[in-house]
Amino acid sequence: xxxxxxxxxxxxxxxxxxxxxxxxxSTAALATAVSRAGGLGLIxxxxxxxxxxxxxxxxAAGTPVGCGFITWSxxxxxxxxxxxxxxxxxxxxxxxxxxxxxxIHRAGVPLICQVHDLAQVEEALQIGAxxxxxxxxxxxxxxxxxxxxFTLVPEAADLIADQRPEVLLxxxxxxxxxxxxxxALALGADGVVAGTRxxxxxxxxxxxxxxxxxxxxxxxxxxxxxxxxxxxxxxWPPVYTGRVLANDFVxxxxxxxxxxxxxxxxxxxxFSHALEADDVDLANMIVGEAVGQVHAIEDAGDVVQSMAAQxxxxxxxxxxxxx
Amino acid sequence: xxxxxxxxxxxxxxxxxxxxxxxxxSTAALATAVSRAGGLGLIxxxxxxxxxxxxxxxxAAGTPVGCGFITWSxxxxxxxxxxxxxxxxxxxxxxxxxxxxxxIHRAGVPLICQVHDLAQVEEALQIGAxxxxxxxxxxxxxxxxxxxxFTLVPEAADLIADQRPEVLLxxxxxxxxxxxxxxALALGADGVVAGTRxxxxxxxxxxxxxxxxxxxxxxxxxxxxxxxxxxxxxxWPPVYTGRVLANDFVxxxxxxxxxxxxxxxxxxxxFSHALEADDVDLANMIVGEAVGQVHAIEDAGDVVQSMAAQxxxxxxxxxxxxx
Numbered sequence: 001x002x003x004x005x006x007x008x009x010x011x012x013x014x015x016x017x018x019x020x021x022x023x024x025x026s027t028a029a030l031a032t033a034v035s036r037a038g039g040l041g042l043i044x045x046x047x048x049x050x051x052x053x054x055x056x057x058x059x060a061a062g063t064p065v066g067c068g069f070i071t072w073s074x075x076x077x078x079x080x081x082x083x084x085x086x087x088x089x090x091x092x093x094x095x096x097x098x099x100x101x102x103x104i105h106r107a108g109v110p111l112i113c114q115v116h117d118l119a120q121v122e123e124a125l126q127i128g129a130x131x132x133x134x135x136x137x138x139x140x141x142x143x144x145x146x147x148x149x150f151t152l153v154p155e156a157a158d159l160i161a162d163q164r165p166e167v168l169l170x171x172x173x174x175x176x177x178x179x180x181x182x183x184a185l186a187l188g189a190d191g192v193v194a195g196t197r198x199x200x201x202x203x204x205x206x207x208x209x210x211x212x213x214x215x216x217x218x219x220x221x222x223x224x225x226x227x228x229x230x231x232x233x234x235x236w237p238p239v240y241t242g243r244v245l246a247n248d249f250v251x252x253x254x255x256x257x258x259x260x261x262x263x264x265x266x267x268x269x270x271f272s273h274a275l276e277a278d279d280v281d282l283a284n285m286i287v288g289e290a291v292g293q294v295h296a297i298e299d300a301g302d303v304v305q306s307m308a309a310q311x312x313x314x315x316x317x318x319x320x321x322x323x
Numbered sequence: 324x325x326x327x328x329x330x331x332x333x334x335x336x337x338x339x340x341x342x343x344x345x346x347x348x349s350t351a352a353l354a355t356a357v358s359r360a361g362g363l364g365l366i367x368x369x370x371x372x373x374x375x376x377x378x379x380x381x382x383a384a385g386t387p388v389g390c391g392f393i394t395w396s397x398x399x400x401x402x403x404x405x406x407x408x409x410x411x412x413x414x415x416x417x418x419x420x421x422x423x424x425x426x427i428h429r430a431g432v433p434l435i436c437q438v439h440d441l442a443q444v445e446e447a448l449q450i451g452a453x454x455x456x457x458x459x460x461x462x463x464x465x466x467x468x469x470x471x472x473f474t475l476v477p478e479a480a481d482l483i484a485d486q487r488p489e490v491l492l493x494x495x496x497x498x499x500x501x502x503x504x505x506x507a508l509a510l511g512a513d514g515v516v517a518g519t520r521x522x523x524x525x526x527x528x529x530x531x532x533x534x535x536x537x538x539x540x541x542x543x544x545x546x547x548x549x550x551x552x553x554x555x556x557x558x559w560p561p562v563y564t565g566r567v568l569a570n571d572f573v574x575x576x577x578x579x580x581x582x583x584x585x586x587x588x589x590x591x592x593x594f595s596h597a598l599e600a601d602d603v604d605l606a607n608m609i610v611g612e613a614v615g616q617v618h619a620i621e622d623a624g625d626v627v628q629s630m631a632a633q634x635x636x637x638x639x640x641x642x643x644x645x646x
Contacts, residue, residue, distance in 0.1 A: 117543045118615065138471040147542065148461040149473040150497035150506065151612035155542050158616070174473035183473065183506035186637045219470065219478050220440045289474035292441065293481070314509045317639050 003181070003312050007131070007168050007191035011088065011110070014038030015308040016191030017181065018133075018170065019198040019300065021068025021091050022141065022286070023047060028059035030203040030300055035063050035088075037301035038308070042066040042091050047234075048074040050081060057085040064088040066112075070142075071095030072237060076103060083107045091133070094142060094240060098127040112170065114193075116144035121156045125164045132156065133193050136173030137224065140196045140288030142242045145224045149173040150187070157188030176293035178310020185315060194307075196290045201300035209278040210285050211297045213245065219292025221246055227253040228284040230260055231271045245285035249274070326504070326635050330454070330491050330514035334411065334433070337361030338631040339514030340504065341456075341493060342521040342623065344391020344414050345464065345609070346370060351382035353526040353623055358386050358411075360624035361631070365389045365414050370557075371397040373404060380408040387411040389435070393465075394418030395560060399426060406430045414456070417465060417563060421450040437495065437516075439467035444479045448487045455479065456516050459496030460547065463519045463611030465565045468547045472496040473510070480511030499616035501633020508638060517630075519613045524623035532601040533608050534620045536568065542615025544569055550576040551607040553583055554594045568608035572597070 007016045017039040019030060023046025031041030043056050045067050057067065066089035067082040079100050082090060090104050093114035104111045105128070113124035114133040124132045134156045136149030153171045160167050171184035172193035184192045199206055200214050223246040229236045230253075236242075244250060253260045253267070260267055274282035330339045340362035342353060346369025354364030366379050368390050380390065389412030390405040402423050405413060413427050416437035427434045428451070436447035437456040447455045457479045459472030476494045483490050494507035495516035507515045522529055523537050546569040552559045553576075559565075567573060576583045576590070583590055597605030 118541045119543055136471060136473060138474050146546070148459060148471045148497060148612060150459060150471065150503065151461050151499065151542050151615065154499065154502050155615045174471060176474065176477065179477050179510050180473065182509040186505040186509055187502050218441045219474050220442055223469070289471060292474065292478045315638070315640055 003185070003308055003315070005185065005190045007170070010168065011040060013040050015304055016185070017304050017307055018042060018191060018193040020172065020193050020195035021045060021066070022195055022199060022204075023070070024049075024052065025199055025204050025206055025286075026068075027203065027205050028056040028065070030198060030201065030205075031056075031065040032060050032063040033201075033203045033300040034198065034304055035065050037304035039304040040064075040066060040088060042068045042089070045069040045074075045078065045082060048078045050078065053078070053081060057082065057087075061085070066091055068093065068114075071097055071100075076100065079103055083109060089131075093135075095237070097124070097129070101128045114172065117147045118152070118155055118159065120144075121159055122163070125160065125167060129167060131168035131170055131190075132160065133170040133172050135193075137243070138289040139173035140199070140222070140243050140291070141286050142236065142240045143173075143224075144239055145241055145243070149184070153184060153187040153189050174288065174290050176290035178307045178312075178314060180290075181307050181311035182314035185311070194290075196288045196294065197303060197307075198300055199287060200291070200294040200297055201303055202297055203300045207278045207280075209280050213280045213285060214287060214291050214294045215296060217245070217291060219289040222287060222289055222291060223250065223254070225250050225254045227257065227260060228271075230257060231264070231267050232284075242284075242286065243288050245280065245287060245291075247285065248281045249283075326508070326631055326638070328508065328513045330493065333491065334363060336363050338627055339508070340627050340630055341365060341514060341516040343495065343516050343518035344368060344389070344416075345518055345522060345527075346393070347372075347375070348522055348527050348529055348609075349391075350526065350528050351379040351388070353521060353524065353528075354379075354388040355383050355386040356524075356526045356623040357521065357627055358388050360627035362627040363387075363389060363411060365391045365412070368392040368397075368401065368405065371401045373401065376401070376404060380405065380410075384408070389414055391416065391437075394420055394423075399423065402426050406432060412454075416456075416458075418560070420447070420452070424451045435493065440470045441475070441478055441482065444482055445486070448483065448490060452490060454491035454493055454513075455483065456493040456495050458516075460566070461612040462496035463522070463545070463566050463614070464609050465559065465563045466496075467562055468564055468566070472507070476507060476510040476512050497611065497613050499613035501630045501635075501637060503613075504630050504634035505637035508634070517613075519611045519617065520626060520630075521623055522610060523614070523617040523620055524626055525620055526623045530601045530603075532603050536603045536608060537610060537614050537617045538619060540568070540614060542612040545610060545612055545614060546573065546577070548573050548577045550580065550583060551594075553580060554587070554590050555607075565607075565609065566611055568603065568610060568614075570608065571604045572606075
């Protein structure tokens with residue numbers, strides 16, 4: 001057997017591996033490297049900076065890549081901008097995607113809805129998603145954090161099989177290597193979306209200090225918190241927190257959010273200075289538990305290919321113990 | 324290929340599937356049913372009720388089963404009691420197992436240490452565990468809740484391969500069916516430990532109302548909390564919380580622990596009455612996220628065999644999509 005799934009067939013790609021649309025981090029360089037290696041690269045439209053988005057979509061021209069957004073932070077004009085570049089997919093996370101479904105489908109573009117629990121899977125099926133990406137709380141960045149990849153994938157697979165069996169299922173949260181790709185497919189996914197693993201590649205727009213820290217730490221070092229949303233003035237719906245490196249800033253303020261708000265000017269100045277100084281003890285380093293499996297900063301295309309090869313070996317019974 | 328692993332070889336069992344030692348729930352009836360079906364059943368020694376333990380160990384005589392304890396709540400006499408019945412394994416969770424290692428090894432019994440993050444894996448390797456069971460926070464009952472099965476298993480596999488490659492690795496947290504068994508092995512485990520799935524069998528000492536509720540709900544309905552430890556006067560180290568059904572009692576008191584302590588007599592009376600009345604809206608129903616994959620209360624031996632058969636199919640490439 002190979003890793004050909006319903007997802008690779010329907011999207012015309014070689015490997016069922018997607019790079020997550022990480023805000024600002026997922027540049028044209030990253031997305032095109034992933035797509036050229038046989039996966040599907042997504043550009044990180046994030047909070048909807050149109051200048052950045054136009055530049056990156058133009059830079060990716062000629063290579064099929066998709067584009068992702070933080071749904072609550074955009075409007076129809078962001079979707080139009082992305083659609084004007086004929087993306088391979090639109091990927092919407094964190095909020096009600098229903099206002100954009102018709103617009104996206106009229107353009108003949110597949111809609112992938114990222115969700116965080118079973119109730120959200122059901123909503124995505126109801127509004128007409130072509131694929132549902134279920135993200136466990138082990139993932140880096142924002143999410144509900146109430147479900148894990150290991151249980152949410154099979155439960156979502158059963159719900160989809162029951163309600164809208166033509167819909168594809170992607171697994172996100174903890175995808176680090178070929179072992180996790182094989183595990184996600186075994187659990188019932190048609191493909192995977194990896195964030196942290198592609199964040200830790202040469203093509204990602206990540207600072208030198210953050211990459212160096214990622215290589216040095218294990219997976220016990222992250223936690224979910226809202227403190228960086230407070231200091232960055234990002235108006236996230238309260239149900240969402242973000243998984244980040246549990247650095248000095250997080251240790252100081254997490255659980256003391258009232259004091260953080262009382263000291264916001266000082267904390268903001270410190271945060272801004274940390275960003276400029278590339279100080280990951282204070283600036284936000286957005287990684288998931290899979291950071292513990294990052295041992296080197298590699299080429300994104302090589303990551304796609306080694307993930308796929310390892311997963312193929314495991315699922316073909318050629319490498320059962322995976323070590 | 325089959326599901327024969329280093330774990331099945333070393334323990335002389337047919338399937339790499341263990342039933343968790345759930346306090347009081349994991350009776351001799353449950354443990355022996357699992358062992359007779361080719362897995363490894365563990366009796367739930369829990370907080371160390373010696374009368375209960377003696378009775379259940381005696382009832383299991385003739386079938387190889389192991390025994391588990393909540394480490395912080397026992398002393399050497401509990402281990403001696405278990406060892407006098409020549410168990411197939413001693414399984415220690417939640418606390419420092421080092422005082423018991425020599426005692427257990429002198430009896431020629433394998434020690435399985437259950438741990439919840441990578442730092443605890445390292446401790447278990449240092450004290451001389453024969454197997455390490457890593458439990459993700461999706462599991463029912465107590466744990467640290469800071470890591471997930473999906474990322475902790477491969478990271479632990481790499482650490483063990485590096486430091487003490489002869490040590491076996493078991494995966495717990497979210498093990499519900501053959502898909503999760505296949506996924507755990509793909510991630511690098513030598514076997515699995517399932518709690519909720521065996522809790523939901525005819526042999527488990529679980530009330531009728533709790534079983535009925537489990538069949539009716541999805542996996543979004545649980546949460547981690549310490550409120551039942553307060554009302555039961557269980558002196559858990561603060562690092563551990565328990566995943567339970569997020570019922571009316573949990574919704575009322577979680578996040579309001581100070582008020583719970585102020586109203587402890589009333590809450591205790593209510594809790595005791597709920598236990599007697601088999602009222603799962605108020606009494607603690609200890610299940611993990613995998614409860615969403617429980618659709619019937621089955622025979623424990625049948626569960627072992629269907630899990631193993633499904634996992635074999637997936638890992639042999641005969642059932643890639645698992646649906």
